[in-house]
Amino acid sequence: MKMKRYRIATIPGDGIGPEVMSAAVSVLETLAENRNLALEFVELQAGDKTKAETGVALPEETLRGVEQSDACLFAAVGETAKEVILPLRQGLDLYVNLRPAKVYPNVPHVGGDVDLVIVRENTEGLYRMIGDRGPDWGVSMRVITRRASERIARFAFDLARRERRRRVTCVHKANVLDTTCGLFVETCRNVAAAYPEIEYEEMIVDACAMKLILTPGHFDVLVTTNMFGDILSDEAAGLVGGLGMAPSGNIGEKHAIFEPVHGTAPDIAGRGVANPLAMILSAGMMLEWLGERDAAAAIEEAVIKVLRKGETLTPDLGGSARTEEVAAAVQREL
Ligand code: IPM
């Protein structure tokens, strides 16, 4: 069989970004050695440090580098996040922000048995950042289009079908935001009609936020607009044990960038104790998107084994292991 080759762009960024990135890259290297895979890593610069050095947070060559790769891994950037990840998402038309939240073994969490996926629209809403500011007022424009609503709804239903999930919940605030959320809900409802085997419901965002705490097991696939998805995905991560375990994918037709939901964690940066599992699970999601199903499953299984043994956990999970020790433990399980 011909060896599959992929060019993977990496953006380590700031804070704990480089630490968790090197953990994920070492795991991918071990995985590739054991399989018929060739991964070429191309490191690209972006973030606070890059801005301090070059004057721009997202250099043109980084954007081009991501475009020229088969997929990209992104760790975290600090103050310049909105100058980096938002232009990448919007510029490359990565219209889906896919954020699974599930309970892994030995991870302390508040909720019950949660296994849900948030499908967050990733290109518009308040994140278009169209607005204005006077001395005593500010205004932000929320942009919702039928095209973007339709493709995100389709993605959510196709995912439900593919993963044999039973229900899609459209989360909105159409009772107040009747123009924007009104269009979003109407579009989701139309798309739902083409998937009669999947249960469809609509839920107002505030009620959803509460229900996520009271009955998290109710939820399966949630589809929502950009900012609601931002907020609910942190809430969902909180339900399953925090941001240390939350991976994500920014996915478009041609390109995709996989990133942990957590940020740069300046309080622990440089100490080598950051939990690399969200980054490693994001690398797994990348392999899945590349069509490397078995390799993706192998990563998740290795992570689960490490968690089950419970011997090599970072402090956020109640252990005392270092980032690179967790990466090494995952590599051993591969
Ligand atoms: C996220 C982050 C970003 C967002 C910020 C850092 C721009 O919170 O990926 O969820 O709001 O989307």
Ligand code: MN
């Ligand atoms: Mn967020």
